[in-house]
Amino acid sequence: MYCSIRREFAVTVDVSTKELLVARDGLDVHKEKFAALNAQVGVEVLPLAHQYNLRVSPNSDSAVAVEALLGSALPTSPSWVSSPAGQTIIWLGPDEWLIIDTPHHTDFEASLRDATKGHGAVVDQSGQRISLLITGDAPGLLAKGTALNLHSTAFPRGAALQGFLARAVVIYLSRSENSSRIELVVRTSFARYVADWLLDAALDPLAYPTPYGERTCH
Incomplete structure (x- = not known):
């Protein structure tokens, strides 16, 4: 009798260009x-798609700046909204959201980090x-x-x-x-x-x- 571990495919991301180099699911x-x-x-x-986990205090100046960038209010209950630019914004918790940037806007992550003004967290979870x-x-x-x-x-x-x-x-x-x-x-x-x-x-x-x-x- 023997046991084997099935190997899973991975997605490789070049952190310098943020381009998905290998997209094997x-x-x-x-x-x-x-x-x-x-x-x-x-x-x-x-x-x-490119995905970003956002942590920021609701109704804070940082949250207001993020909403201005997205062109949409951050959901405050278990729901999702679509921004004018095509991102899907999903409520994960009182101060946490998942943003799926399907259109892949250039420099979106940098703009999102700037919007938090150092009072939040943005983590690239693409792949x-x-x-x-x-x-x-x-x-x-x-x-x-x-x-x-x-x-x-x-x-x-x-x-x-x-x-x-x-x-x-x-x-x-x-x-x-x-x-x-x-x-x-x-x-x-x-x-x-x-x-x-x-x-x-x-x-x-x-x-x-x-x-x-x-x-x-x-």
């Missing part, structure tokens, strides 16, 4: 299987998380692995929650009014586990009949 096989899912539910691996977009019957699929109510009545567009999906901690973002688009922000080290879980849940013949036919368990 290790989910190539999963992407092909996601693309073959039936029409009831879909899963898409979103492109890697630390991967986003997966669940479409279709997203609440039904995710209900197999979480006790959170992700239906539109309790989880409207703009809501953000942190919780478990199976055994992984993820951030849930509601991207539509009817909960048909839910984004999962997952730590890279759990990406394969979550992707495997999503495939298994989506291919459950009792809930989502698929063209794969009978599955073989190994």
